[in-house]
Amino acid sequence: MDGHRDIEALIGLMARLPGLGPRSARRAVLHLMKKRDSQLLPLAQLMSDVGRSVRTCLNCGNLSTGDICNICNSEKRANGQVCVVEDVADLWAMERAQVFSGRYHVLGGTLSPLDDIGPDDLHIPKLRDRIAAEGLREVILALNATVDGQTTAHYVARELAPTGVTVSSLAQGVPVGGELDYLDDGTLRAALSSRKPF
Amino acid sequence: MDGHRDIEALIGLMARLPGLGPRSARRAVLHLMKKRDSQLLPLAQLMSDVGRSVRTCLNCGNLSTGDICNICNSEKRANGQVCVVEDVADLWAMERAQVFSGRYHVLGGTLSPLDDIGPDDLHIPKLRDRIAAEGLREVILALNATVDGQTTAHYVARELAPTGVTVSSLAQGVPVGGELDYLDDGTLRAALSSRKPF
Structure with a gap:
């Protein structure tokens, strides 16, 4: 000792x-x-x-070695779509899955009155600025399917409504490989109400 | 990213x-x-x-900022007893419990033929040297009550036999707060055979 x-x-x-x-x-x-x-x-x-x-990208909130991160610097990623995530971990998850080729916007949390996190603590004004600055066509809300996440999604959608940008969100439904027997009621309800022609 | x-x-x-x-x-x-x-x-x-x-104490194998650790340097701890443990973590556990006021000797592992750890990989010769050098009266084996731990304990005891030092080991029995119903057979057997007058 x-x-x-x-x-x-x-x-x-x-x-x-x-x-x-x-x-x-x-x-x-x-x-x-x-x-x-x-x-x-x-x-x-x-x-x-x-x-x-490593610091935070001034544009999107991703981790970066410069003021602006690789993704924001890449012209290839400027496809008019931005994916809004809660946290850098979620951005990493999307990148690992290699399913999205646009840019990101990291909110840095969700609205949470209990934890005293209000709209001013999230990077929502910056997101609104980016719509005009980058000529964005679509904002894809990829927030967690939790109460806080969905509350935040509704708030962001309402804030962006005046800009006229298309706002979409990740589909809810049966996860790939999921068994109905093990799914919660909320997921089943969401999957049923969002059913698609076969 | x-x-x-x-x-x-x-x-x-x-x-x-x-x-x-x-x-x-x-x-x-x-x-x-x-x-x-x-x-x-x-x-x-x-x-x-x-x-x-931080490096390893040259005398006992404890972690230390100098060549010799605080415990080996302290005259107060020179009570003729040395407690042999497998690992520094075990030494810390003994120190946290504040039940032992002598010195330690860290073996650095247990004999384990499967992992190719033989007597030469443990600090047993150094322990033998310390018996004469520090005038030790008693070596207390505080090795884990596992097969490897107990094999090592027997080996150490046999190695020390020629020196004439008293070799003891931690008692095995019902842990304090333990319920018989939840104890394994081996512990019950050990506790019964080591029973003491009430």
């Missing part, structure tokens, strides 16, 4: 990561101490590099 | 920590990106500090 204060502080910081508690943080730190040269020091270096170089 | 390569590398390194997988590593990294100044950079700094300053 020597060098003790630093190690305890390190465990304390690690324990604040989502998915780690005090116990698993201790295990992780011990693991790192054993792999000092192959893991601990490279991890420290990379965290420091990322922390210093 | 800009600054992408560094972030992906960071996620990859985080995913190698015990208790984190690729998905939770991604969550943790995003969390850190959002708390850049309060968590990411301090964590990077602390990891780097700890990685550079």
Whole structure:
């Protein structure tokens, strides 16, 4: 228990990561101490590099090494569509799926009166500015299918109505590979009411 | 997905920590990106500090900022007893419990033929040296109550026999607060055969 204060502080910081508690943080730190040269020091270096170089894209809210991210900088992605997501994690999920070729707009959260998150805390004004600035035709709302997510979607749609842009949202329905027996009532109701000609 | 390569590398390194997988590593990294100044950079700094300053005590195998750890340096802990543990984590567990006032000896693992860990990979010769050097009276084996742990305990006890030092081991029995109904057969058998006058 020597060098003790630093190690305890390190465990304390690690324990604040989502998915780690005090116990698993201790295990992780011990693991790192054993792999000092192959893991601990490279991890420290990379965290420091990322922390210093990566910031938020001023246009869309994505993570970026410059003021404007690669996606916003790419002319190929300027197809008139913008996909509105809650969080950078959702943007990553869309990119991993390789299903969308337009640009993104990261709101940075959802409206949540309980957590004191109002419209001013989300990047909605910037989204409205982008519609004219980038000549957007369609705004696709890809927010989580939760109460907060859908409330936010309605709010954004209402805010954008005066601009005349087409606002759409991800379809709700039976997930691919999903079994009806295991689906919740809300999903079944949504899937039924959005049924399509076969 | 800009600054992408560094972030992906960071996620990859985080995913190698015990208790984190690729998905939770991604969550943790995003969390850190959002708390850049309060968590990411301090964590990077602390990891780097700890990685550079903390090493293994040459005497007992504990983590230490110098060649010899605080416990080995403290005259108060020189009570003639040494507690043999498998890992630094076990040493920490003993210290947290504040039940032992002697010194420690960290073996650095257990004998495990399957993992190709033999006697030469553990710090057993050093332990034998310490018996004479520190005038030890008792070696307390605090190894895990697993097959590997107990095999190692027997091996260590046999190695130390020629020195004449007293070798003891932690008692096995019903854990405090334990209910008989939930205990495994092995624990019940050990508790019964080690029964004490009431």
